[in-house]
Amino acid sequence: MQKVIKRTVLAERQAARRLKSRKEKNARDEARNARDQRNYVRKDEMDHLKQARWDRREDYELGPLAPRRDVGDWTDKWGTLNSMRAKGQELQPREKEKIWEPWGGKFLNIVVGDRVVILDGRDKGKIGVIKDLNKDTAEVTVGGLNLIDVEIPQYMIGPDEQDTRPIRTMEKPVSVKSVRLVYPLTDAETGITRDVIVKKVVTSGMWFDKHKGTATWSRIIPGLDIKIPWPKKESVKNKDEPDDTLRIDVETKTFVPTLLRPPMPGSVIDELRNKFSVFRTRHEPEYIAAKEEEDRLKEERKRTSKQMRTPLKEANRLERKAKKALGKGKLTEEMLEKIGELVSQKRQLAMEAAGVSKEGAVSEEPVTVTA
Template sequence: MQKILRRVATAERVAAKRTKAKDLKVFKKEKKEQSEEQRQQISMAREEFAKAKQAVKDDWNLGPLAPRRDIGEWAGAKGAIHETRYATYGRITLAMRNRRCQWAGGAVNLNLAVGDRVVLIDGPDKGRIGKISRIDETKAEVIVDGLNKSNLRVQAELRGENDPPVLNIELPISISAIRLVHPIKDPETGITRDVIINQLVHKGLIHDRLSGKSRWSRIVPGLNVSIPWPKKEEAEYKDYKCDTLRIDVEEKTFRPTLLRPPFPPSVIDELRNKYSRFRTRHEPEYIARLEAEEKAKEDRKKLMDTMRTPLQELHRAERANKKKKGKPRLTIEMLEKIGEVMARNMERTRNAGLALPEASTTSTAADSSSSSSPEQPAAEAPIPPPPTESNVEPSSSSSSPPSSSSDPPSSSSTP
C-alpha cells in the first residue's frame, strides 16, 4: 500500500510540474507578443513625433518651399495620430492593474463608477475636471468627457463620403492619472466645496451568491466620510413617427370564432413544423406531393411485376394457391384412420411383450438338462416362430398383467 501511495504522489508531482512548465511557456509567449506590440506602438509614436518636429523645422526654415505632408493617406489629417495608437494592444496583468488602481481600492473592487467627477493630474489637461463616461477594467483605463482629446485619422475605407478624415475624440486615461473629486462640508467653517480625494477604501463588502454581484461603500480613510455612488441616469427614449403607440399594442384585434381556428395558420406553422406528420391539417400542395410520391411507388411496384421471369411467376402462383387453401385441417375420416393405426400398433406391442417370458422359460429348462447328464449331448430346443397376429393369442394365465391401452409402446416392439 505504501508503494502505491508513493507512486501516486510521484505521478501527481510530475503532472503538476508539467502543468507548471506548460503555463510558464504560454505566459512567456503572451508576454513576448505583448512586448512586441507595445514596442511597435512606441516606435510608431516616436516616428510620428520625429516627423512632426521635422515638419515644424521645415516650415520655419523653408517657409513656402517646405514640402507638403497632407497628401495621400494623410490628406486633410495633418497633426492627427494613427488609428492604431488609439487603444493599447495586449493584456495587462492583475499586478499592473492593482498598481494603477491602488488609490481607488484595487482593481478587483474598484471604487469608481460611471458618472463620477474626476480631475486629471497628468497630461495636457492637467487640473481640469470632468465626468467618467466609460471604464475599461481589463486595462484599468477610463474615458473622461471632454478631456484628453486628440485628432485621430480615419481611413478612407471606414468613413463616409461626407465624413471628415480626422475625428476629434477622447483617448483613454490610466486610472493612476486621475483622482476623485467630491463636495465635502468643512466642519469648522460649514462651507461645502470640492475636495480632491487621494485615497478610497472599502467598507461593508457584501457578496450575493445568487446574482454573483458585490456591493460595498467607499470611505475616505482618516476622515471616515462615506462617498455616495453616483445616481444612474435613466435612459431617454425619443419618439419617432414609426413607433407603435401603447394603446395600439394593448388593443385586442383578434377574436376567435367557430368559423376559423383559434390560431392563424402562420402561427401554427411557427409552433409546429409545417410538414410534421403529427399535424392534422396540411396544405393542399403538401398533400398532393405526398399522393404523387405514393403513386410513383405503386407504379414502380407494378413495373417490377411486369419484369418477372416465368419461374418467378410459377412460384408466385404456387404461393397464391397455398394462401387460398389456407392451413390444413384434419377431417373426421382422417381422425378415424389415425385411431385405427394407433390401436393396431398398441396391440402389436402388447403381443410382443407376452412372447418374451415363454422364450426365457425354455432356455432355463435346457440349461438344467445339460447340467444333469454331461456325457449326453443336450437336445436342441425348437426355435419358436416369430410372433404374428395369427399365431399369437392373448393368454390370461400369464403371470404379468396385461398392459392397459394408455401405456405407451415399448422400444422393443416390432413394427
C-alpha cells in the same frame, strides 16, 4: 456494458484534451496579437517622435523658408493620430493588478459617472465625468477632455455608416494613475461647499450575496470617515414592441406542481442533448439489458473455453503430471565438487581483475596486538 462506459469516459477525456489544447492556442494567439499591437504602437510613436525632431530642426535652420507640412495628403490629417494609438493597449495581469491596487483591486472604488480631475497633460486641473472605464488597459475616458483628432482609414468606414468623415475628434483614454476623484465637501467653519480632490479612497462595509453571487461595498475617505455615494444610474425605460412577450404573460404562474408526475417529461432531455451521443451517461432499460446479456454471454464463453480439453491442453497436463511424479532433484557428490570448482575459478578471476593476488590477500585469521 463495460465497453459503453469506457467509450464514454474516453470521449470525455478526449474532449477535455481538445478543450485544453484549444484554450492554450487561443491564449498564445491573444498574447501574440497583443505583442504585435504593442510593437506597432511603439514603432509608430518612435517614428512620429523622430519626424517631429527632424521637422523642428529643419524649421529652426530654414526659418522663414521652412516648408509647410499641412499640404497635399496631410491637408486634413496633419496633427492626427493613428486609430491604433488612440486605443489603449491591454496590459499584463501583474501590471493591471499593480495599477488597480490603489483603487481597491478587484473591488473598484471608481465607476462610470464619477467626477474626476486630470493631473497630467494639456487638460491638467480640469474636472470631468467618466464616460467609460476599461479594466484591461487601466484607463478611463473623461467626457469632453483630452480630445484628439484621429485618422479613420477608409476600410473602417462602412457603406451604411452615416458619419463618413476621415478625421474625427474623440476623447483619448487617460490612465487611472493620472486621475483623482473629486467630491464636494462643506467646510464646517465657513459653511462653504467646494470641490475637493480625494487622494485616497478605501473600501468599507463589504457584503456578499450568496444567492445572487454579487458583492456590494461602500467607499469612504480615510481619516474623515466621509462616505462617497455611488453615482446614480439613469433608469432605462424599455418600450414594448409588437413581437415582444408582455411581462404580465411571463410572470403569470401557469404550472401547478403535483406529486404524481415530474415538472417535465423525461423525453425532454433527448431534445436538449443528443440521445446517441458518445458522451451520454443515460441509457434505456432495454439497451442496458441487452448489453448486460452480451457481458453474461462473453463470461460464459470464457468459462466454457477454460473447461474444454484440447490436445494441446492435454499434452501440457501430462507433462506437468510427469514432472510432479519425478519430485525434487538431489545434488550428488560429483555435482557439489563441480560447483566448488566453478566458484573457486570465478573468485580467482574476480581477484585478478581487482589487482589482488592470492598470496597478497588479507588473512582472515585474528591478529593479537600487544602494547
